[in-house]
Amino acid sequence: MAGALDGIRVVDFGHYIAGPLAGMLLADQGADVVKIDPPGGPRWDTPANATWNRAKRSITLDLKDAEDLETARRLVAGADVVIENFRPGVMDRLGLGADAMIEANPRLIYCSIPGFAADDPRAGMAAWEGVLGAATASYTNAGDGLARADNPVVTAVPISSSYGAFLGVVSIAMALNARERDGAGQRIEAPLFDATFAAIGSAGLLVHDPAKRSPDRSAGWVNQYECSDGRWVMFHAANQRFIDRFIDKVGLDDWREEGLHLSEEVAEDPEKTAELLRRMTALFKTRTAKEWEQLVNDALVCCSVIYESSEWMREEHARASKQVIEVEDPGYGTMLQPGVNPRLYGSPGEVRGPAPAPDADRDEVLGPWLEGAPEPAGPPQTRLLRKALEGLKVLDLCIILAGPTCARTLAEFGAEVVKIDDPNRPGGVRMHNDVNRGKQSMLLDLKTEEGRELFWKLAEEADVVVQNLRGGRIEVLGLDYEELRKRNPNVVYGSINAYGHEGPWEERPGWEQLAQAAAGMQARFAGDRPYRQAFPINDYGTGLMGAYGVALALFHRQRTGEGQHVKAALAYTACTLQSPFFQDYGGKVWDELRGQDALGWNPLQHLYRASDGWLFLGATADQLPAIGAVEGLEGADGLEGDALRDFLAERIAQGTADEWTERLTAVGAGVAQTRTVRELMTDEWVQDHGLSLTREHAEIGLVTTNGPSPRLSRTPPEPGDPASKPGADAREVLEARGLSEDYERLLAGGVIAIDGVVAS
Structure with a gap:
């Protein structure tokens, strides 16, 4: 094909x-x-x-x-x-x-x-x-x-x-x-x-009213832990269901008796938080990292060894899922590369x-x-379109970040997206105000017969359905691609998971932290212990890759009339994100930048501390004579290597970041002062260009989120309305599809809900 x-x-x-x-x-x-x-x-x-x-x-x-x-x-x-x-x-x-x-x-x-x-x-x-x-x-x-x-x-x-x-x-x-x-x-x-x-x-998300913000309840249940063999694992039990499974699997009934299994109570009590961390640290030192990885996943809880990228490229699952492939390269021989x-x-x-x-x-x-x-x-x-996906209907069954980001991207480009959430899901609708802008919100219990019947009515006229339940879960509900295509043969169906859709890890649950751990990101960023990279880069990147796949499938459907199944995964994206060094071949040296002391690649691509803050200098060797002529840097052009780095560090420390930015950019170097997320989100240029949006949200007041960034001359993306209160659009969704007579009955029966679910 x-x-x-x-x-x-x-x-x-x-x-x-x-x-x-x-x-x-x-x-x-x-x-x-x-x-x-x-x-x-x-x-x-x-x-x-x-x-x-x-x-x-x-x-x-x-x-x-x-x-x-x-x-x-x-x-x-x-x-x-x-x-x-x-x-x-x-x-x-x-x-x-x-x-x-x-x-x-x-x-x-x-x-x-x-x-x-x-x-x-x-x-x-x-x-x-x-x-x-x-x-x-x-x-x-x-x-x-x-x-x-x-x-x-x-x-x-x-x-x-x-x-x-x-x-x-x-x-x-x-x-x-x-x-x-x-x-x-x-x-x-x-x-x-x-x-x-x-x-x-x-x-960058900020709910301006502190009383309306959702607390962090993860405490020791989401953390890296050292094991008996000196290796580390990323453990992730982010909700009560995962915690209970873990406690049952490991046999920690005494923890339950002491209330250490109650994530909300522990998170609100510093003494209990410290005690939980102490016990978890001791517990994980009783088995090897591989043993914990297997045991925890057998309990359907999230855990991965923190692998090096070189290990992941040869891990059985990475190869079986084709996120790592072999290419016969004329210069390097058999080379392992990121997959499609x-x-x-x-x-x-x-x-x-x-x-x-x-x-x-x-x-x-x-x-x-x-x-x-x-x-x-x-x-x-x-007639020229105003939106690339104008008139297309999307059902979004996703949770947390990657899947909803996929559907949010489709909404930005003009699709009509209905976000369907479980009214009974513990913790409510996570990241709602970030990833669900521009969508209509509906709370629908798909575990009920009536809930599934309503879903089928919506799905039969949908162009796209997107879901990101772990492997096997959507089939249990009977809402998988094979079932849907029987009723809607031309549908484009997007599936997103953590580790990929083939191979022995296909059905394992996972989050951003797990993809970073498995594919080598945390190991590379480690200091005295592993650390996560800045931002949920695999989650959001996978959302974008999912949207790319759906858009390709819609393009294919326009040319052939055929729908199809599209699949993306956090681990696929983790491999793609590491593309500058994610190759293995005979003679490969894994010498990429790593660690918590990393300040740059060489003296001319390096962070330096000025008298009032940090800046990054980006230049090439052929610019060194010009840099050596800059006031305060005379003589730099006669140095190289560590001597040049130390010279620049000593001289730059004597001036302000603004002074050095002006002097160095004047001779063609790239310079940027380091910034915090909050500084970025309140920057005037950023706000004027829609990259940071502060808008009124129902029941919680002002919320700052990001906005879409690509600029298309004919069919520009738009951020859409602020995220609705969860469930607020159910009546409108049903009315638009001629189903308004079902609304009161479904509401009374608990099949749909309009209240009682928090946006966390």
């Missing part, structure tokens, strides 16, 4: 991470991608190019040469999609900018993925990943709740670049859907700085070959590829 993007022609001008990664995500789904590099090959010589450029065609062009520039224009004229991630204005100056290219090819979808947006005051700055990490609080926020404003830590995971790629391909897939319906292309801008707000997510993400089962993606050598496909690209370009289309003749 052909991939969803079979026949879609892409010209990829990308460099470093974001652009090439976006091109890879399109190529994996069947797109015909031509990678354009400068003479000599990619700007960054890294083994990761074998991942990012797999299955692409390669040609090298000097865009400063008139003949090569004209070749580039001809390639773009025959393309469906262009990807570029230069600084704003570069492609315009070359005559390859979006406006000119879309005028020549009105069906063209032109995706720019710059570091900073064209209207950002920093648009001309060199937006290195480290610069973006400092600017977006990625180095001052830790997933374990540790404040690092005075002790930032650089992470090897390229959060901003990856999220720029994710939102770039989501936007491209949405634009293809719109083009299939109305014939017109458009311009997309997915800046890396802006894209990072999708990763910040719940860390997401998975479509009616138009499956695949890695169709290794990365080519630079310029290996010149003759083919300039011959058959160019000759096969369709004739340029005229202006679209039909």
Whole structure:
């Protein structure tokens, strides 16, 4: 079977991470991608190019040469999609900018993925990943709740670049859907700085009234623990049901008698919290990490050994689930790489070959590829859409973060989303105000016969259904894809889980912390103990990858009339997020940045403490003479290695962050001062551009959330209304479908609810 993007022609001008990664995500789904590099090959010589450029065609062009520039224009004229991630204005100056290219090819979808947006005051700055990490609080926020404003830590995971790629391909897939319906292309801008707000997510959420905030009740029930063999596990029993299962499995009846199993009571009592942590610490030292992993998962509670990435790549489940695959690379031999993400089962993606050598496909690209370009289309003749998914209906059965983020993204692009939650779920609707904006809320008991009957009435006219119950649970309810397609054959059905949809871990429950533990993120970020990365990057990233898969499936449905099953997983995304170093091959050295003392990759890509705060310097070796001419840094150009790092640290400490930012950016370096999440969410530019939204929410008052970041010229995403009170839209949902006569009966019978469920 052909991939969803079979026949879609892409010209990829990308460099470093974001652009090439976006091109890879399109190529994996069947797109015909031509990678354009400068003479000599990619700007960054890294083994990761074998991942990012797999299955692409390669040609090298000097865009400063008139003949090569004209070749580039001809390639773009025959393309469906262009990807570029230069600084704003570069492609315009070359005559390859979006406006000119879309005028020549009105069906063209032109995706720019710059570091900073064209209207950002920093648009001309060199937006290195480290610069973006400092600017977006990625180095001052830790997933374990540790404040690092005075002790930032650089992470090897390229959060901003990856999220720029994710939102770039989501936007491209949405634009293809719109083009299939109305014939017109458009311009997309997915800046890396802006894209990072999708990763910040719940860390930026603020309920302004302290009395309305939900307390953290996890205490010692969500934590890393050292085991008898010195290895660590990530243990996660986030609700009372998980806690009770664990206590029963391990035989801790005395804990129950003492009330240590009651998560809310323990969390509210510092002495009980300390006692629980003491006992859990001692308990986990009675077995090995592998023994705990098996025992806890046998109890249907969440636990993973904290693996190194090198271990995970060879773990049985990672291979069986194809989140790690083998590619025969001409330069590296048999190489392990991240697998296809997401998975479509009616138009499956695949890695169709290794990365080519630079310029290996010149003759083919300039011959058959160019000759096969369709004739340029005229202006679209039909009514232009306002929203890419206008008129499509989605049912969202998901919980917590990843699944609801998928459906929220569909809502942002115009789908009508009904969020269905269980009125009896312990803890209420988690993260509701973050992930459920733009949706209608309905509380429906799917464990009742009447609840399932109502679901079927809604599902039979749905275009998309999304669920993220652990493997096997949706089948127990009888609401799985195979059952749904009997009633609605053309439905697109999205399934999201923790570890992947094949392999021995398929039915294990899991959360963000578990994906970070399994795939190597926590081990890499460890100090005296493992730590979680900043932000729920796998949850939100998987939500975006799920939305990408659904959009691809909808595009495929437009072209063929066929629905299908789409699957995404936190572990798939964890592999993709680590793409700069997530390869294994003969002679591989795992030397990526790691640990709690990490401040940078080299002296010119490094965090430095100024007299009043921290800043990240991003520069290249050929800029060192200019840096050495900066006031206060005279002589830097005669140094290298540790001597250069120590010199810069000593000198920068003598001035303010503002002074150094002004001096260093004046000579072309990229510089960003570290920021906290709260500083970001209250930044005037961020608020003016809709990345931070403060709006009134029913019954709880003002709430600050993030907003959508991609910019599409014709079908822009919108944040939608603030999240409704859970259950508030049930009557409206039923009335819109001619079912209003059932409302009072279902409400009286407890099948639906409109009160009594908290949004936590």
